[in-house]
Amino acid sequence: MNPIIESLRGTLVVSCQAYPGEPMRDPRTMAQVAAAVVAGGAAAVRAQGIADIRQVVATVDVPxxxxxxxxxxxxxxxxTLDHAVAVAEAGAHVVALDGTRRPRPDGRTLAQTVAGLRxxxxxxxxxxxxxLDDALAAQDAGVDILGTTLSGYSGERPRTDGPDLELVDQLVASCTLPVMVEGRVHTPAQAAEAxxxxxxxxxxxxxxTHPTTITGWFADALVR
Ligand SMILES: CC(=O)N[C@H](C=O)[C@@H](O)[C@H](O)[C@H](O)COP(=O)(O)O
Structure with missing residues (x-):
């Protein structure tokens, strides 16, 4: 197994993203958040957008x-392939891309995208x-790691409250590639369960890493 992937075995990866128009949407802020989560034990960081990726890669020493x-x-x-190449050129060790079977905007298949990136x-x-069908197709397309990231967002799986553990079970049983559980892991217990x-x-x-949402959870709990 590739050493970068091997280094992630059994670990916590933290996604550091701020969305358009949000107060924390600044590459320097995301790099500081990335450094903070690494200090807390994150074995790798997930970052969105070319500027954020560059800044995060320059700041942390994890994948x-x-x-x-x-x-x-x-x-x-x-x-698209162009997006994937740009992400790699920004310094990402791993390029995360849509791994569904839906048509891609540049007309390439996932396999063609992976081959072009390589x-x-x-x-x-x-x-x-x-x-599961996405994951099996992605595995055939030559990717290195499978994520449950889009479960509940692509129309094929229900949007569960927590992580889609049923999908995790399916992937673990049917795929040979490593499976990253991602999406709606909201508690340490859920992470351990995954x-x-x-x-x-x-x-x-x-x-x-998304204080606005976390604050909303608490604020909602106080509404009688
Ligand atoms: C569906 C989609 O666009 N997911 C994105 C993928 O990068 C992010 O918005 C999520 O925050 C990320 O997957 C982590 O998931 P959660 O924030 O639920 O822990």
Missing amino acids: VIGLWKDGDDGVFITP ERADALVMADCGS LAHGAFAVCVGTAI
Whole structure:
């Protein structure tokens, strides 16, 4: 197994993202957040957008999983080969891209995208999947690691309150590649449970790095 992927076995990965128009949307801020989560034990960081990826790579000494969100509907996570190459050129050790079976905006298949990226860069590839069929297809397409990132967002799986552990079970049973549980892991207990289901690693975003959402959880709990 590739040493970068091997280094993630059984670990916590933290996604550091701020969304358009939000107060923390600044590459320096995200790099500081990344440094803070590494200090807390994150074995890798996931970062969005070329400027953030560059700044985070320059700031932390753990692997960086990079993605470029373009749009917010359909295939928007590193949707084309050009996006993937740009993410790799920004320094990401792993390029995360949409790993669903939906048509991609540049007309390439996932396999063509992975092959094209491999011609141009050494980066590893993480497929953000929304179902078992996505994961099986992504594995065939030659990616290095499978994520449950798009479960509940691509129309094939329900949006569970916590992580989609049923999908984790399916992927662990049917796929040979390492499985990163990502999406709606909101508590340490859920993270541990995901590993107990056979996940290779766990990626947490919102519950660690999105204070607006976390504050909302608390504020809502106080409304009578
Ligand atoms: C669906 C989608 O666009 N997911 C994105 C992928 O990078 C991020 O918005 C999530 O924050 C990330 O996947 C981590 O998940 P959670 O924030 O639920 O821990």
